[in-house]
Every structure is written in C-alpha cells, then in structure tokens.
Amino acid sequence: MDISRIRNDFPLLMKEPTAYLDNAATSQKPDCVIEAEKSFYVNHNANTLRGFYPLSMEATEIYENARKTVRDFIGAPSDKEIIFTRNATESINLVAYSYGLTNIGRGDEIVVSIAEHHSNMLPWQMVARVKGAGLKYLECEKDGSFTDEAIDEAITERTKLVAFTHVSNVLGLCNDIGKVIRRAHDCGAVCVIDASQSIPHMKIDVGENDADFLVFSGHKLLGPMGIGVLYGKEKLLDKMPPFLTGGEMIDSVRRDGATYAALPHKFEAGTVNAAGAAGLAQAMRYIEEVGYDCIRKRDEELTARALKGMKDIDHVNILGSPSYKDHNGIITFTVDDVHPHDVSAVLEADGVDVRAGHHCAQPLLEHLGVRSATRASIMFYNTGDEIDRFVRSLATVRERLGYR
Amino acid sequence: MEIKSRNFYNEILTEHNMHPDYKHELENADLRLEGVNPNCGDDIWLELKLDGDVIVDGAYTGDGCAISQASADIMLGLIIGKTREEALGLSDIFTRMIKGEASDEEIDSLEEASALRDIAHMPARVKCAVLGWHTLDELLGLE
Structure with a gap:
C-alpha cells in the first residue's frame, strides 16, 4: 500500500497536523x-x-x-x-x-x-x-x-x-x-x-x-x-x-x-x-479499491507497533487481548494514577487525538473493573510515525502529571 | 507543520493532585453537596463546617481529572478561615479569571489558585477547573 498516495485522498489528513487516532468514533472522508x-x-x-x-x-x-x-x-x-x-x-x-x-x-x-x-x-x-x-x-x-x-x-x-x-x-x-x-x-x-x-x-x-x-x-x-x-x-x-x-x-x-x-x-x-x-x-x-486484505495487514502492522511501544512503558495497562491480531485497530488502555482526561490532554498537547471516557459502554467497563479509559483507534491511513508520536507522548504522561 | 507541545500541568497543580490537603471525609459537616460534570464524569462531594458566618473547616472526596481534583483542593486551602462573603468573592474572581476577565491584582489575591489561569485558553477543561468553585457557590446559596 502506498500510504502517501492514500493519504493524498483525504483532504483533512493533508491539512491537519495532528495524528488522528479517534477513528472508532468516526473516520475521515476521502475526496471521492x-x-x-x-x-x-x-x-x-x-x-x-x-x-x-x-x-x-x-x-x-x-x-x-x-x-x-x-x-x-x-x-x-x-x-x-x-x-x-x-x-x-x-x-x-x-x-x-x-x-x-x-x-x-x-x-x-x-x-x-x-x-x-x-x-x-x-x-x-x-x-x-x-x-x-x-x-x-x-x-x-x-x-x-x-x-x-x-x-x-x-x-x-x-x-x-x-x-x-x-x-x-x-x-x-x-x-x-x-x-x-x-x-x-x-x-x-x-x-x-x-x-x-x-x-x-x-x-x-x-x-x-x-x-x-x-x-x-x-x-x-x-x-x-x-x-x-x-x-x-x-x-x-x-x-x-x-x-x-x-x-x-x-x-x-x-x-x-x-x-x-x-x-x-x-x-x-x-x-x-x-x-x-x-x-x-x-x-x-x-x-473495495483499497481492499480488505490490505486494510487488515495495515491494521495489524500499526497495532503491533503501538502495542510493542506501549508494553515498554511502565504503568500502562492495555484492556483486552495482548495480541495485535485481536484489536481491529482499537487499543483501549489505562495509565496508573492518571485520569483518562489527563492522558488525552497530554496526548492532545503533543498533537495526538484520542478518546477518553467510558466509550458509551459503561456496563462493560464496570464488568472489567475500570471506571474509564483512554482509546486510540487506528485506520489504514494512519502512519507508523503517528503511532510513534503517540507512544512517545504516552511515555511522558505520568512524569508530566508529577509522578516519578 | 510542527506541533508545539504545551505543558499546562504545572507543579502546583500536580502537587495538589498527587498529595491533596483536603481530600477526605469531614466529620460533622454542616453543609454537603455533590458537584458533577456529566459529560466528562468529574465528580466531587464538597463538605464545609461553619461557625456563624465563618468557614472553619472543609474537605472533599471524589474522582476526576487532575484539574478538577487539584482545583477543589486549592480552593479549600483558600476559603477555610474566610467568611461566606469572602469565599463567594474569591469564587467570583476565580470564575472571571477563567473567562479571562480578572485583573492581575485580583488574580494575585487567588494565591495558588492563580496557577489555573491558563485554563482560560483551554475551553475543554474550563468545566473541570470550576467544578469545585461552582459547587461552593451552590452550597453557600448563591445559585
């Protein structure tokens, strides 16, 4: 997949400098x-x-x-x-x-x-x-x-x-x-x-x-x-x-x-x-033109990259399966001691857009024993650089909230 | 285009969030009220003890982002020992500071609460910063 050609099809991605990782809420739209x-x-x-x-x-x-x-x-x-x-x-x-x-x-x-x-x-x-x-x-x-x-x-x-x-x-x-x-x-x-x-x-x-x-x-x-x-x-x-x-x-x-x-x-x-x-x-x-096979490959590549980076950060807990194959672009997580709104505020300050809260699934979060969480969600048009930016910023969250 | 990273979580905020002075239950509170931001889930219970017109003690419990919790903690440090009227006066200044309408002198009178002045530039977080103060207004019968 030629990612720069793909991104060219999405006018918002071309002009917006932030890494858009809230695709599970709504996707961006191609020109066509x-x-x-x-x-x-x-x-x-x-x-x-x-x-x-x-x-x-x-x-x-x-x-x-x-x-x-x-x-x-x-x-x-x-x-x-x-x-x-x-x-x-x-x-x-x-x-x-x-x-x-x-x-x-x-x-x-x-x-x-x-x-x-x-x-x-x-x-x-x-x-x-x-x-x-x-x-x-x-x-x-x-x-x-x-x-x-x-x-x-x-x-x-x-x-x-x-x-x-x-x-x-x-x-x-x-x-x-x-x-x-x-x-x-x-x-x-x-x-x-x-x-x-x-x-x-x-x-x-x-x-x-x-x-x-x-x-x-x-x-x-x-x-x-x-x-x-x-x-x-x-x-x-x-x-x-x-x-x-x-x-x-x-x-x-x-x-x-x-x-x-x-x-x-x-x-x-x-x-x-x-x-x-x-x-x-x-x-x-x-x-159909992009193809679900390509989409799947891209989802897995980017998810694997994110999960790998996140696993190296202390106090970050991923909800659900540890395998990149089980996420379909959705990675929900908590950071010990830090409220999800503060996590998303730090990410936002570094140019990464994610979702924080209960994700319209309060009974599920309660079932999992979590009050609220932060969610990064990936689409095939996201880039490895965007994932890296997300992981780098996430690694600084606790420190920026004063935790050593 | 490069993205400029900002850090609005200054030391005063993070200290009050991590090591709050007033985050506990208050025995024999005279006034008690819950404040909630339904869209983000910030939730505090504010409790006050009064002697005549003077706030002699106060505390809060709750769950929410660092800004909502630290702001409530800072507020209590500021209003304990003050009269109702003085406390409401500070609340008025705080609210105006968040709207970007308070003078530098007024902001100085807020002491540590002035650490939240930059929230004025972050519309998404204003509700977090004012939750404690709005609950105070309601508790003291302003609204």
Whole structure:
C-alpha cells in the first residue's frame, strides 16, 4: 500500500497536523466521498421516488443504485433487505420498536451481550420494560471473549432476541458471531448484529453469517455522517409494522387508514438522505479499491507497533487481548494514577487525538473493573510515525502529571 | 507543520493532585453537596463546617481529572478561615479569571489558585477547573 498516495485522498489528513487516532468514533472522508455527496446536490438534486421529471428520476436512480452497492457490499440477496437510516443507532431502534414491540412479550427473554455499545443496549432495555420481558446479559471473560458455556447458558428456549456486537468498540476483539447466531436460531430467536466497528476493518457477508438483522453507520466507514444501514431478512422485514409513518412510505392513504409501501420503502418515511447514500456507496467502492486484505495487514502492522511501544512503558495497562491480531485497530488502555482526561490532554498537547471516557459502554467497563479509559483507534491511513508520536507522548504522561 | 507541545500541568497543580490537603471525609459537616460534570464524569462531594458566618473547616472526596481534583483542593486551602462573603468573592474572581476577565491584582489575591489561569485558553477543561468553585457557590446559596 502506498500510504502517501492514500493519504493524498483525504483532504483533512493533508491539512491537519495532528495524528488522528479517534477513528472508532468516526473516520475521515476521502475526496471521492465528499465529491459524490456534493455532486448529488450540484447535478442531480430533486426529491426521490415521487417526481416524474428527469431530475427526480436521476435522483431516484442514484439513491437506488447506492442501495444496490450496499447490497452487494454485504452480500445481501435482495435490495428489499437494505434499509437506509441515519446511523446504526436508528437502525437498532427501528428493529426494537418495530420487531421488538410486536414479537416480544411477557415471559420472553432478550439476551444482550455486556460488551454492547449503549446503542445496542438501551433499545432492548426499553422493549423489556414496555413488554414485561426479561433482559439477560451475556457476560464476557476478562479479554472480552465469550465462552461456549456462557453463550449456551444465556441463550435458551425462552430467548426471543439476541443483541450482539461483532467487534467491541472498547476492546476491539472480533466475536464469533456465527456461533451466537447458530445458538439463537437453534433456540428459535433472532439475532441483531452490530457491525459498526467491524465493517471498517473486515468483509461482512450476511449470506455467510446468517444474521437476521445487521446494522452499521456510514460515517465510520469513510462515508458521510447521517447515513446508516439496516440489513434485515426479507421474511422478517415483510411482517414488521412501519417504524416511522408519513410521506414516501405509503401506497395509498384514506381518511381512515393507509396501505404501506413495499420493502424497503416501508421503512424509509419522509424525504431520504439521497446524497448521503451516494456518498456511502462511493465510500464502499473506495474500501473495495483499497481492499480488505490490505486494510487488515495495515491494521495489524500499526497495532503491533503501538502495542510493542506501549508494553515498554511502565504503568500502562492495555484492556483486552495482548495480541495485535485481536484489536481491529482499537487499543483501549489505562495509565496508573492518571485520569483518562489527563492522558488525552497530554496526548492532545503533543498533537495526538484520542478518546477518553467510558466509550458509551459503561456496563462493560464496570464488568472489567475500570471506571474509564483512554482509546486510540487506528485506520489504514494512519502512519507508523503517528503511532510513534503517540507512544512517545504516552511515555511522558505520568512524569508530566508529577509522578516519578 | 510542527506541533508545539504545551505543558499546562504545572507543579502546583500536580502537587495538589498527587498529595491533596483536603481530600477526605469531614466529620460533622454542616453543609454537603455533590458537584458533577456529566459529560466528562468529574465528580466531587464538597463538605464545609461553619461557625456563624465563618468557614472553619472543609474537605472533599471524589474522582476526576487532575484539574478538577487539584482545583477543589486549592480552593479549600483558600476559603477555610474566610467568611461566606469572602469565599463567594474569591469564587467570583476565580470564575472571571477563567473567562479571562480578572485583573492581575485580583488574580494575585487567588494565591495558588492563580496557577489555573491558563485554563482560560483551554475551553475543554474550563468545566473541570470550576467544578469545585461552582459547587461552593451552590452550597453557600448563591445559585
């Protein structure tokens, strides 16, 4: 991979001197994505689906072509199974309000892994509360892994739905979703997979993993903010009631009711984010051009370099696996005696942007016995020099806080 | 473009963070209040003992960044022995110092708390620096 050529594609990286290591929060955007979004407004802007004039038909075509790109990118069998949303959070809420409130009742159980981001936890707490269902947590080991026993014990005949993350946004560990999905299916439950942190780093194939629902945000995948995806199996989506109602999701409306549009439009009420969808499709083409093999190699190189440097610094503790292969670009750590906000302030002063806090995963941190932590997250466009700068600065943190 | 490294954690701050004078529970406190910065998780409990109008003792417990903890510790060193009114006066000066609106003379009157004057240039950390002082204002009934 020619890294300087790659970095040239990202206008912000070219002008911003800081080392951006907060990629798990949002990725930077290549020129082609920014241009794709801009080009929609400059050349094709009209409301989709409803106009019969050429401009509206162009807009519709761009939007629906973006859906096909997403379909192919994740190996979905049909366009009808790709719903555009604002982000992963909205995708999960759609499933919770539509599928959850309809199919889960008193006495049923929902299983949520303790490693979930709050966005794949709070909607299920809501469904459990409203419907009087039980909410059970699937607990992980210290390194973030889930044992077969824990999976078999948590997911039972009473389970109706399992919410599970593919890659933890704190530990970076990739979970064996196939195993959890199989267990869920054996018990007659459906499985909602949060792929937000995995899809920027690895190939996702819903045909292969057999997820019932799979969600991700576009903005972590080099795409624009405000566009996300819900994949759902057609047979499930088809029976679900709409999440939001209003324009663009109906066939006909009478005084006393309405007939809803077919999939996927049934779940896309109101004017859609067509420019965002065009941007996301472009981001997927860019990722394909770089190639997941190259991305994986780069993730591992940079992670290994960071972990090696960090292991030589006293009082730095890495959360999760010690192996560079298990991080998918995410390295979360603590520094003895130093609050994560002070760690990030020192790094920031040295031109390294990281995240500090609870990472929207408070129950996981509590489970791991940590109040809060600092997270550095890597993307393929980061450089070895940036990693070195991070490690050098990290080595000075305790001293700068007065600890000898 | 080269990045200029700054170090705003001066010795006064780091000393108060590592070896606080007032970070403990206070028996028989007359006033007790929790102060929280929800977006960053800084959390302190401020406790005061009063004799009439005079703050005769004070302490805090909590968890948070070095700036929030050191600032609360420095504040207590400054206000113990002062009247309510004097303490609120210092709080007002501190808040204005953080906004970059206090005079040099006023800043001098804050003694060690003046070590936090540079926070004015760091918007992300202002809330940390004023947490103790805001909790004090609330505790003494200003807000």
